[in-house]
Amino acid sequence: MCGIIGYIGKKKDSLDVLIKGLKNLEYRGYDSAGIALKDSKIEIIKAEGKIKNLENKLKNVKSTNLGIGHTRWATHGGATEINAHPHKVGKVTIVHNGIIENYIELKKKLQKDGYSFKSETDTEIACAIIDKLYKKEKNKIKVLKKANGILKGSYAFGIIFDDDDKLYAMRKDSPLIIGIGKEENYIASDAPAILEFTNKYMLLEKNEYAVLDKDKVEIYNEKLQKIVKKVHTYAGTKETAMKNGYEHFMIKEINDEPEVFENLIKQFDIKDIETLKKSMPSFKKYNAIDIIGCGSAYHTGLVGKSIIEKLAKIPVNVELASEYRYKDNFSNKKTLTIFISQSGETADTLAALRKVKEKGFDTLGIINTEASSIAREADKVLYIKAGAEISVATTKAYSAQVLMLILIAIVLGYNEKTVSKQVANNILKDIKMLSNNIKQTIKQEKECKILAKDIYKAKDVFFIGRQIDYSLCMEGSLKLKEISYIHSEAYAAGELKHGTISLIEENTPVIAVVSDETIEEKTISNIKEVKARGANVTLITTKKILNKYKNADFYDQSISIAEDNILIPIHIVAILQLLAYHVAKQKGLDIDKPRNLAKSVTVE
Ligand code: F6R
Numbered sequence: 001m002c003g004i005i006g007y008i009g010k011k012k013d014s015l016d017v018l019i020k021g022l023k024n025l026e027y028r029g030y031d032s033a034g035i036a037l038k039d040s041k042i043e044i045i046k047a048e049g050k051i052k053n054l055e056n057k058l059k060n061v062k063s064t065n066l067g068i069g070h071t072r073w074a075t076h077g078g079a080t081e082i083n084a085h086p087h088k089v090g091k092v093t094i095v096h097n098g099i100i101e102n103y104i105e106l107k108k109k110l111q112k113d114g115y116s117f118k119s120e121t122d123t124e125i126a127c128a129i130i131d132k133l134y135k136k137e138k139n140k141i142k143v144l145k146k147a148n149g150i151l152k153g154s155y156a157f158g159i160i161f162d163d164d165d166k167l168y169a170m171r172k173d174s175p176l177i178i179g180i181g182k183e184e185n186y187i188a189s190d191a192p193a194i195l196e197f198t199n200k201y202m203l204l205e206k207n208e209y210a211v212l213d214k215d216k217v218e219i220y221n222e223k224l225q226k227i228v229k230k231v232h233t234y235a236g237t238k239e240t241a242m243k244n245g246y247e248h249f250m251i252k253e254i255n256d257e258p259e260v261f262e263n264l265i266k267q268f269d270i271k272d273i274e275t276l277k278k279s280m281p282s283f284k285k286y287n288a289i290d291i292i293g294c295g296s297a298y299h300t301g302l303v304g305k306s307i308i309e310k311l312a313k314i315p316v317n318v319e320l321a322s323e324y325r326y327k328d329n330f331s332n333k334k335t336l337t338i339f340i341s342q343s344g345e346t347a348d349t350l351a352a353l354r355k356v357k358e359k360g361f362d363t364l365g366i367i368n369t370e371a372s373s374i375a376r377e378a379d380k381v382l383y384i385k386a387g388a389e390i391s392v393a394t395t396k397a398y399s400a401q402v403l404m405l406i407l408i409a410i411v412l413g414y415n416e417k418t419v420s421k422q423v424a425n426n427i428l429k430d431i432k433m434l435s436n437n438i439k440q441t442i443k444q445e446k447e448c449k450i451l452a453k454d455i456y457k458a459k460d461v462f463f464i465g466r467q468i469d470y471s472l473c474m475e476g477s478l479k480l481k482e483i484s485y486i487h488s489e490a491y492a493a494g495e496l497k498h499g500t501i502s503l504i505e506e507n508t509p510v511i512a513v514v515s516d517e518t519i520e521e522k523t524i525s526n527i528k529e530v531k532a533r534g535a536n537v538t539l540i541t542t543k544k545i546l547n548k549y550k551n552a553d554f555y556d557q558s559i560s561i562a563e564d565n566i567l568i569p570i571h572i573v574a575i576l577q578l579l580a581y582h583v584a585k586q587k588g589l590d591i592d593k594p595r596n597l598a599k600s601v602t603v604e
Contacts, residue, residue, distance in 0.1 A: 001028045001263070001387050002085075002097045003071040004176065005193045006158040008167040009184025009214045011065045015058065017186070018069035021193045022051050027242055028190075029387035030071035031079035031370045036086040036093045038066040038160050044093065046084040049371050065214065066165055068158040068187075070095035073385070075266050076103070077120025079370065087124040089115065090131035091162040096123040097189050098155035098174035106150070126151055130159065141220050144170045144209050156204075158187050167212040171204050178202040178210055178217055180231055185212045191234055191241035202229040242390070248591045250391035250483070254577050255442060258435040260396045263385040264403055270431060273414050273424035276407065281364065281380045283412050286336040289316045292324050292352045293340035294601065296394045296478060297401065300340055302471035303569050304405030311413035311566075321348035322604070324355075331361050338364045338408075342389055342397035343600040344372025351604070353377055366404050368397050382408075391592045392599050393483050395577045398475065399570050403434070406566060430565045437563055441571040445578050447559050451538060452582030458509050461488040463576075464496065464530070465513035466523050472513050472569055476576030483584040483594045493526035506534035511579075512555070514541045515568045528554045540575055542568060 003025030007017040018035045033054045034046030045061060047053035051071070070085035076099070077083040085095045100106070103122035106129060111117075115128045129150055133143045140161060147170075154173030161168070169176055169187045179186030179194040179201050187210070188194045191201065204210055207222040221227050234241065246252035269275035289308060291301035298320050305316040319327075321339075325348060331337060337356045341349045344367040353374055356363050365378035368386045375381045384400035410427050413419030419427075455461060461480060463473035473490035481488045491500055493512070504510070512527045514520050531537050531554045539546070539555035546560045561571040584591045 001259075002073050002189070003028050003030065003193060004068070004095050004097055004156065004158050004187060004189040005070075006068040006095070006167050006169065006187035006212075007184065008066045008212050009181065012063050013184065014065060014067040015061065015063040017197060018067050019051065019055060019058075020196060021186075021188065022054075022069050022071055024193045024196065024238065025071045025189065026051065027192070027388040027390065028071065028073070029385075030073050032072045032074070032081065032084035033070065034072070034084045034086055035067055035069040036088070036095075036160060037061065037064045038165065039064040042088060042093050042160065042162060044086055044088060046081050046086075048079060048081045048084065066160065066167060068093070068095045068160060068167070073263075073387070075099060075263070076122045083119045083121050085123055087119065087121065087127045089124060089127040091134060092127050092131040093160045094123065094127045094130070095158045096126060096155055098172070099153045100126050100151050100155060101153035102151070122153075126155070126157070134161070140168060141209050141211065141224055144168065145224055148172065148207060156189065169204060169210040169212070171208065172206055176204045178204060178212065178219075180217065183214050185214065185217055187212065190244075192238045195234060195238045195241055199234040200231050201234060202231055248391065248581070250393055250395060250581050250591050253389055253391055253396045254574060254581065256387065256396045257399050257442065257574065258439050260384075260386045260400050261403055261438065262435045263387075264400050265431060267383070267385065268407065270428050273410065273421055273428065276428065277411050277414060280407070280411050281382070283336065283408070284415055286334055286362075287314060288331070288335045289314055290331055290335055290337040291316060291318045291340065292321045292337060292349060294321050294346050294348055296398045296475055297340040297342065297346075297349070299471060299475040299478065300398055300401040300405065301338070302474065303402050303468060304409070306468035306471060307406055307566065308409040308412060311409045311419050312416045313418045314412055314416065321346065321352040325352045329355065329359060331356065331359070333361060336362050336364055338366060339374055339378060340366045340401050341372075341374050342368045342386070342394055344369040344374040345600050345602050346374075347602050347604050350374055350377070366401055368400070390599075392594055392597050393479055393580070399573055402570055402573070403431070406431070427566055430567055434567055434570065437567075438571065438574060441561060441563075441574050442578070444559055444575060445582075448575060448578035449582045451557065451559070451579060452586050454536065455486070455509050455579075456484065456583045456586035458486055460503060461486055461509045461511065462500075462504070462530075463488065463490040463511045463513065464493040464523070464526060466493050466519050467516055468569060469513040469515055469523065469572075472515075472572050472576065473511070475573055476511060476513070476580070479577055479580035480583060482597060483580055483589065483591050484587055485589065485595070486583065493523045496526060497529060501529065501533065504530050504533040504535050507536050508534065509538070510535040511538045511540060511576075513572060514539060514545055515561070515572055517545060520545055524549070524554060531555070540572055
């Protein structure tokens with residue numbers, strides 16, 4: 001997600017502050033970066049990819065006393081240098097977080113007025129609007145207020161005008177803070193960007209405007225009255241600031257899921273199945289799919305298998321990368337091999353990718369980290385746009401990977417004519433509602449917390465389910481064991497009686513996932529088997545299924561999902577993530593950095 005930094009102060013410092021600030025914003029995720037420095041004129045330097053690439057271009061650039069910087073996370077237009085911020089039109093240079101919803105309509109009007117544009121971004125349009133207004137009105141704050149009346153969407157801007165040496169800022173729905181220093185002041189999209197320079201800051205609210213000088217900050221409200229703002233002192237560290245008020249990154253990242261889904265979807269045109277198909281790679285040539293990954297990414301693949309096979313009737317083979325790399329490969333030119341990886345650097349997944357490429361077969365990466373090794377080496381890449389995931393246990397990336405596989409499954413099903421236009425469009429409607437609906441599921445954190453109180457003292461926990469629910473159980477079990485250190489196993493519900501059921505004792509916690517109505521009765525009869533042997537059963541299901549078994553005695557407690565569509569797995573997994581989180585929290589463990597684990601597994 002984009003980041004803003006701005007500086008006004010001592011001449012020697014702007015370049016250093018902007019680059020350090022941008023590095024501090026890296027955790028938000030980005031795919032290009034840029035700065036603008038103002039001296040007698042404005043110099044803009046931008047680069048695709050990492051901040052290192054930007055730094056390589058700065059060797060002969062001199063520091064000034066005024067500058068703005070930005071890390072961009074592509075939404076409107078690709079991750080190119082031209083689309084990177086800052087943008088300059090006429091006398092106005094800006095950096096922007098958020099989106100301008102009416103930019104297409106505004107662009108047409110501006111083109112009629114003689115404006116031409118270099119980039120594909122909505123930001124350049126906003127910049128032109130400010131420039132156009134500035135030609136008629138010399139009071140800059142009045143110009144910004146007028147622009148605010150024209151631009152629709154959520155945004156925050158850092159702005160420099162050609163003809164004075166001040167730093168301007170305005171915000172609507174995207175956050176922006178003003179950092180207060182000694183003979184220097186800052187703007188930033190969040191506190192981590194500036195904490196190493198100052199811990200004093202003011203919050204710019206919606207429809208407020210700021211004018212910064214090195215020793216003065218003026219803030220104007222919606223009515224353009226000058227107002228006095230409270231100066232806060234940030235008590236925490238850079239790390240606590242990055243957690244955005246949450247106690248751990250893991251819980252923050254679960255709460256990021258609504259925004260992640262929105263960002264993922266935004267890259268495609270999901271108006272209807274035809275437009276989605278055009279905005280995705282073509283899958284027409286394939287009659288089989290292999291999915292390769294490690295750990296949670298492997299579990300995502302298993303969920304994807306159920307959905308792709310159900311919708312598209314194409315066989316899907318899911319393999320652990322560490323196994324796949326040493327076995328015979330039976331794929332062929334009509335097989336698409338999909339590599340799933342949050343980091344894009346997992347050694348086994350990378351080795352498996354290279355093995356498939358050596359054979360000359362097609363590869364697709366589903367990746368979070370831009371420009372990572374797997375993203376660079378796969379023939380095609382789809383980014384899940386989850387932003388930086390800091391907690392070692394994956395949450396938002398897992399869920400975004402599942403959403404990406406669902407989008408692929410719909411396109412495959414539509415190509416294969418196993419999914420009608422109407423069914424595909426109905427699924428897309430559900431996907432458009434996902435960001436909103438997942439918030440309701442995450443609100444059930446309270447129930448997960450209560451349940452965690454029963455589980456945290458357990459020695460063993462079992463997760464049972466059939467088919468897709470079994471795959472979800474595998475993820476629930478991994479999440480629990482990796483952060484709570486409680487032994488847990490996921491079992492295909494019908495398989496328990498072939499051995500494992502001997503481990504069930506009085507009060508053994510069993511989490512049973514039942515979301516698939518077609519086999520619900522089968523799973524329930526397995527639940528009854530463990531219940532009869534003393535298990536304490538938590539039923540995780542849909543409201544629709546639960547309604548049928550309201551007073552049944554085969555479960556002790558339940559958590560249910562309101563949703564009743566193909567996106568149920570994403571909701572169920574959010575509950576399993578929350579449950580694992582609260583069990584580990586009850587135990588007082590180091591949730592974000594569990595023992596023996598690393599975020600990126602770059603060794604075999
Ligand atoms: C579990 C977890 C790991 C990763 C696995 C693959 O919470 O995070 O199991 O899923 O190490 O990592 P990536 O996705 O980076 O290839």
